[in-house]
Amino acid sequence: MKCYPVPRENLVLSIDNLKDDIPEEYLSHKECYENVIRKGSVLYDIFSELSKDRKHKAHQAPSNAYRISDGIMQNVNPFLLHFALFVPAITNQATPEQQAEFLKHGFGIIGTYAQTELGHGTFLRGLETTATLDLETDEFVLNSPTLTSYKWWPGGLGHTANHCVVMAQLYVKGKCHGPHLFFVQIRDIETHEPLPGLKLGEIGAKMGFNTADNGFLGFHNFRIPRNNMLMKNSQVLKDGTYVESKNEKLTYGSMVFVRVYLLSDMAYMLARAATISVRYSAVRHQSHIKPDEPEVQILDFVIQQHKLFISIATSHAFKICGLWLWQTYSKVMEDIGKGSMDRLPELHALSCCLKTTSTRDAGWLIEQCRLACGGHGYLMSSNLPSLYTTATAAITYEGESTVLLLQTARYLIKSWKRAMEGESLPATVSFLSEYFNKRYNKWENTPKGIVDGLKLVVAGVTKMCAESIQKHVSRGQQYEEAWNSSSVQLIKASEAYSRALLCEVFWFEVDKVSSTLSNNLAVVLKQLAELYITYWALEKRGDLLVYTTISKDDLDKLQERYEELLALIRPNAVGLVDSFDIRDEILCSTLGAYDGRVYERMMEHALKSPLNAETVNQSFHKYMKPVILKHKI
Numbered sequence: 001m002k003c004y005p006v007p008r009e010n011l012v013l014s015i016d017n018l019k020d021d022i023p024e025e026y027l028s029h030k031e032c033y034e035n036v037i038r039k040g041s042v043l044y045d046i047f048s049e050l051s052k053d054r055k056h057k058a059h060q061a062p063s064n065a066y067r068i069s070d071g072i073m074q075n076v077n078p079f080l081l082h083f084a085l086f087v088p089a090i091t092n093q094a095t096p097e098q099q100a101e102f103l104k105h106g107f108g109i110i111g112t113y114a115q116t117e118l119g120h121g122t123f124l125r126g127l128e129t130t131a132t133l134d135l136e137t138d139e140f141v142l143n144s145p146t147l148t149s150y151k152w153w154p155g156g157l158g159h160t161a162n163h164c165v166v167m168a169q170l171y172v173k174g175k176c177h178g179p180h181l182f183f184v185q186i187r188d189i190e191t192h193e194p195l196p197g198l199k200l201g202e203i204g205a206k207m208g209f210n211t212a213d214n215g216f217l218g219f220h221n222f223r224i225p226r227n228n229m230l231m232k233n234s235q236v237l238k239d240g241t242y243v244e245s246k247n248e249k250l251t252y253g254s255m256v257f258v259r260v261y262l263l264s265d266m267a268y269m270l271a272r273a274a275t276i277s278v279r280y281s282a283v284r285h286q287s288h289i290k291p292d293e294p295e296v297q298i299l300d301f302v303i304q305q306h307k308l309f310i311s312i313a314t315s316h317a318f319k320i321c322g323l324w325l326w327q328t329y330s331k332v333m334e335d336i337g338k339g340s341m342d343r344l345p346e347l348h349a350l351s352c353c354l355k356t357t358s359t360r361d362a363g364w365l366i367e368q369c370r371l372a373c374g375g376h377g378y379l380m381s382s383n384l385p386s387l388y389t390t391a392t393a394a395i396t397y398e399g400e401s402t403v404l405l406l407q408t409a410r411y412l413i414k415s416w417k418r419a420m421e422g423e424s425l426p427a428t429v430s431f432l433s434e435y436f437n438k439r440y441n442k443w444e445n446t447p448k449g450i451v452d453g454l455k456l457v458v459a460g461v462t463k464m465c466a467e468s469i470q471k472h473v474s475r476g477q478q479y480e481e482a483w484n485s486s487s488v489q490l491i492k493a494s495e496a497y498s499r500a501l502l503c504e505v506f507w508f509e510v511d512k513v514s515s516t517l518s519n520n521l522a523v524v525l526k527q528l529a530e531l532y533i534t535y536w537a538l539e540k541r542g543d544l545l546v547y548t549t550i551s552k553d554d555l556d557k558l559q560e561r562y563e564e565l566l567a568l569i570r571p572n573a574v575g576l577v578d579s580f581d582i583r584d585e586i587l588c589s590t591l592g593a594y595d596g597r598v599y600e601r602m603m604e605h606a607l608k609s610p611l612n613a614e615t616v617n618q619s620f621h622k623y624m625k626p627v628i629l630k631h632k633i
Ligand SMILES: CC/C=C\C/C=C\C/C=C\C/C=C\C/C=C\C/C=C\C=C\C(=O)SCCNC(=O)CCNC(=O)[C@H](O)C(C)(C)COP(=O)(O)OP(=O)(O)OC[C@H]1O[C@@H](n2cnc3c(N)ncnc32)[C@H](O)[C@@H]1OP(=O)(O)O
Pocket: 061, 065, 066, 069, 077, 079, 080, 081, 083, 084, 113, 115, 116, 121, 122, 123, 124, 125, 155, 249, 250, 252, 253, 255, 256, 258, 261, 262, 265, 344, 345, 348, 396, 397, 398, 399, 400, 403, 404, 407, 410, 411
């Protein structure tokens, strides 16, 4: 990701207009939205001013924009899709001329990415919105032929965006050419009124993400110029000639970008949850360890360390793997720019399983951090509930987790078949060939030994899937049916692959740079990486016993080493979360503030509740009192 001049956090945080007088949880649905538009517009203005003094295209957010935005908004930014998908879709899928045209207003337009429909989110080839070429007028006519074809979920679509990139089935001369992307203005720039032929609105309250302004959009004979189809990969000429893409899946490139990005995003989500829960665990004193000594910091309970230190380690794992995956993405995009698609399937498979594992892990680990804070973790003022609902949305959006794991499984099975035929494989799956040729080692209780063992599990489960599919086919099922019958095991293969990748990349990237770090930093980072790998070896002990030569004695030694690592990390735990360097104004937590004044902050926040503005609420006199007096004996 290119580095641009970024707004210093303290510059942005010093803007009064970005502060909230009333905690968001006390605002109505509508007030919430209006409040984030107020703050989002200030940020949008800052990003726009910043972009003006930059030589490059004036429409990309600065690199730390997402981090600042997340903190300031204390919730999802309704302008997020403009930066996360709308602009990337145009820059990746439109011709240079189209980019100049569509983005000429820079920050003067606000866009979103409208792909999902009421009836379809996963199965893109089943999308129902149509874009039909009108040869006479040189236009596309967009229609939503059914209720289920209404666009449904796009962020900012309800009341914020005035443009969008729409995924629709392309029809030319009666022939359907599948899903393609179109640049569409949906509201008047001056009045913000929906353009004629459109039905627009928001989809209603959600479990979280309630400031994202997810909306719906229906088209009725809505016309756009032919040139509004994004034509970098495929084209429709004026005479109606359709020029197909070198790879029809290039249309899905924007989703790969966000999936790759989400690894780093989840690292940041987890860093916040770990900072809150570890700092709180250092402040909170509860119960005794030795009966004759004072109450201890709950962080001294080993089981509390077991609950929390994995989140510190996982945040670093996702950050490091996120950088590794970003480098892979950048290289593959560079290759595609030179005309080579060879590594696109590998990138797709990697981004699918790593996006899924990182979002799922962020979800349950943030929940674990919340639970580790007892009742106070359940307060909105702790910010752990909001972190949870925001993080877990990512398990679904940008590709539902099961579906993406099945995509990776598709790649593993194909790779297994290539290994059986003696073909060479990319480095990320070459262990399948080693397994097939029975070139694997005896178990070693070392980080490298564990990584090798986790790879053996992947190979063993992949082999089992291939054999299961073959068994169902031999019993008369079609391949697709046999695939469906084996899908429980296929998911397991992808999950195991993702975990092996995370452990391998985390350990070897840390090992690679450790010689360049101060001894103390190298020691602590290696402890975190070893904790992560040992944690997952113990979690996956069943698979390791089935597919490797690990023994009960090896497992006992791993358990002992794991507990040693908890004790080694304990003295650095608070320092490690402080090193995430997340300011109080961005952390937004009464439990996690740097000064540790937890109880004072909790009381200050409680008193902000509108209910505490008066000692007796009017409902007593209106409703309770008559009943009490009536039944008073
Ligand atoms: C203020 C903020 C400031 C700054 C912000 C700046 C940056 C922030 C950036 C990001 C922020 C992070 C997070 C927030 C961002 C967004 C969150 C909010 C919004 C969310 C948006 C969305 O959800 S958009 C919609 C997402 N939808 C999906 O992902 C749909 C999932 N479905 C699919 O992908 C496909 O339909 C399918 C793959 C599941 C099945 O398709 P199908 O056609 O049936 O494919 P198959 O037959 O199974 O396979 C065919 C072959 O195609 C290959 N394939 C499939 N997909 C891809 C792909 N994407 N790329 C490459 N190749 C692909 C597949 O492997 C098959 O190949 P074979 O060789 O095996 O045949």
